[in-house]
Amino acid sequence: MSRVYDFSARMLDGSDISLSAFEGQVLLIVNTASACGFTPQYRGLEALYRAHQARGFSVLGFPCNQFGRQEPGSEAQIAEFCSREYAVTFPMFAKIEVNGDNAHPLYRHLTRERPGLMGLENIKWNFTKFLVNRDGAVVTRYAPTTKPESLITEIVSLL
Structure with missing residues (x-):
């Protein structure tokens, strides 16, 4: 059985990283x-990260342009936007696809482990969130409308 830590991905700066670098942490993975x-949920995601990172929590952001072409920029433009507008310091990855034949293997795993409504595996929209425990198991899937600040209790319970 795969764990989130078994995958790797490219960072916004172009470097490849194994998610095993986050092993033992509680993760919130967000497209x-x-x-x-x-x-604007970037603000809440960053607040969660800053409040709990010292206890072994991280947010992992995966930009995606599959929904209404709402992420058209390059990796450099995404990094600059996130820094300028929301002071994002949590790890941000290179743009990926989360649905379809070219979906990143991590997202295939996440959606298989925690399908959405009616058992559908596809991601419905931007800012779908997956909470992962310290063992690398996907615990919960949250809809895009779920505000990051509403996840504090569940995150803290896993820390």
């Missing part, structure tokens, strides 16, 4: 976009 109605 993001810079021009979405949910983009």
